[in-house]
Amino acid sequence: MPYAHITGWGMYVPELVLTNEDLSKIVDTNDEWIRERTGIRERHIARENEYPSTLAVRAGLKALDIANLRPTELDLIICATSTPEYLLPSTASIIQDQIGATKAGAFDLLAACTGFIYGLNMGAQFIRSGSLKNIMVIGTETLSRFINWKDRTTCILFGDGAGAFVLQASDEPGGVVSAVMHSDGSGANLLTLPVGSRFPATEESVRNNKHFIEMDGKEVFRFATRVMVQATNEALKAAGWTLEDVQWVIPHQANLRIIDSAARGLKLPLERFIINIDRYGNTSTASIPMAAVEAVENGSIKPGDKIVLVGFGGGLTWGALTAEWTGPLPDRRPVHPQRYRTLARVRSIFRRLLRFIEGIFFRREL
Numbered sequence: 469m470p471y472a473h474i475t476g477w478g479m480y481v482p483e484l485v486l487t488n489e490d491l492s493k494i495v496d497t498n499d500e501w502i503r504e505r506t507g508i509r510e511r512h513i514a515r516e517n518e519y520p521s522t523l524a525v526r527a528g529l530k531a532l533d534i535a536n537l538r539p540t541e542l543d544l545i546i547c548a549t550s551t552p553e554y555l556l557p558s559t560a561s562i563i564q565d566q567i568g569a570t571k572a573g574a575f576d577l578l579a580a581c582t583g584f585i586y587g588l589n590m591g592a593q594f595i596r597s598g599s600l601k602n603i604m605v606i607g608t609e610t611l612s613r614f615i616n617w618k619d620r621t622t623c624i625l626f627g628d629g630a631g632a633f634v635l636q637a638s639d640e641p642g643g644v645v646s647a648v649m650h651s652d653g654s655g656a657n658l659l660t661l662p663v664g665s666r667f668p669a670t671e672e673s674v675r676n677n678k679h680f681i682e683m684d685g686k687e688v689f690r691f692a693t694r695v696m697v698q699a700t701n702e703a704l705k706a707a708g709w710t711l712e713d714v715q716w717v718i719p720h721q722a723n724l725r726i727i728d729s730a731a732r733g734l735k736l737p738l739e740r741f742i743i744n745i746d747r748y749g750n751t752s753t754a755s756i757p758m759a760a761v762e763a764v765e766n767g768s769i770k771p772g773d774k775i776v777l778v779g780f781g782g783g784l785t786w787g788a789l790t791a792e793w794t795g796p797l798p799d800r801r802p803v804h805p806q807r808y809r810t811l812a813r814v815r816s817i818f819r820r821l822l823r824f825i826e827g828i829f830f831r832r833e834l
């Protein structure tokens with residue numbers, strides 16, 4: 469049975485930074501309150517012409533670069549997102565076209581902030597079953613588009629960004645070891661973004677703010693502190709590991725106090741947790757891969773390290789995944805995946821043109 473290795477990683481955040489100080493000019497809040505209650509100092513916000521796919525393509529190409537894999541070699545793109553570019557088509561298909569992953573299937577996965585863990589687990593299962601070899605899993609968000617900037621209880625929390633992993637099959641032991649996924653829809657009302665089939669965009673739904681994130685912060689907090697510990701222990705048990713075996717826990721970055729409470733619950737020093745919430749806020753599905761990428765880049769996570777990813781979110785959903793960090797597979801000449809971006813653009817334009825011309829010549833009266 470092949471092993472599913474994490475062989476590439478990349479992240480991207482928009483340039484625009486919104487500090488707590490900036491927020492205090494928009495709503496009745498202040499830097500001290502936000503830092504003390506959440507650990508957040510600033511977050512990145514997408515500009516008007518930046519979409520989930522824009523961020524994901526940049527993160528994804530970096531991940532391919534590290535894995536030294538051509539986009540054309542990808543079998544599947546799984547895009548976990550809470551803020552899809554459209555309800556239809558999937559953001560994953562847009563990414564597939566823009567990076568030129570001509571052979572890949574593509575779909576979006578909605579499990580709120582737990583989406584990246586669900587996606588990584590699914591990708592690993594495709595590889596373990598032997599049906600696919602190269603998979604990209606992306607978490608990408610432009611949450612700023614769905615924030616009520618008049619609501620100080622939510623607008624201080626969220627930020628935009630993307631993180632991507634490449635999973636590859638190998639006979640060498642390592643990579644993703646175990647995962648647990650959970651859901652409790654009885655708590656669906658605690659964290660919602662109502663716009664959808666129940667509340668399609670109408671004058672009334674917009675007037676009633678149905679296009680903004682609504683949250684019962686206290687209840688979500690209580691739920692999160694409970695399930696972070698529970699899911700970590702379950703995933704460790706499934707892997708046959710104990711906490712002593714693990715070098716790093718990479719938690720969903722929603723609130724520093726939630727991470728702190730999980731650390732106390734697991735009796736693990738906070739230094740063993742990867743934390744970057746201060747600079748990015750809660751980026752939902754992107755938060756875990758973004759934290760992992762930074763930790764690899766600053767030398768904290770090294771090949772051979774055992775890690776646990778753990779997250780929770782709307783749904784309610786929660787889950788955890790264990791993996792042994794490996795890095796790129798050896799023995800390949802550099803393939804420079806970034807160069808494929810221009811080729812992908814030309815290909816996409818050419819295919820649209822072809823479809824247009826075919827339409828003129830072959831359209832039949834029905």
Ligand code: ACO
Binds near residue numbers: 502582722
């Ligand atoms: N600035 C200043 N004061 C504020 C602010 C603010 N931004 N927001 C609330 N307050 C006030 C409240 O009005 C309240 O005042 P009062 O005592 O006079 O009524 C006081 O501060 C305390 O408010 P609480 O709601 O009790 O603050 P709490 O400590 O619970 O922190 C928070 C609120 C940060 C939202 C916290 O509950 C939390 O982080 N919850 C979890 C949220 C979360 O993780 N969501 C994401 C889930 S993942 C996903 O799927 C997207």
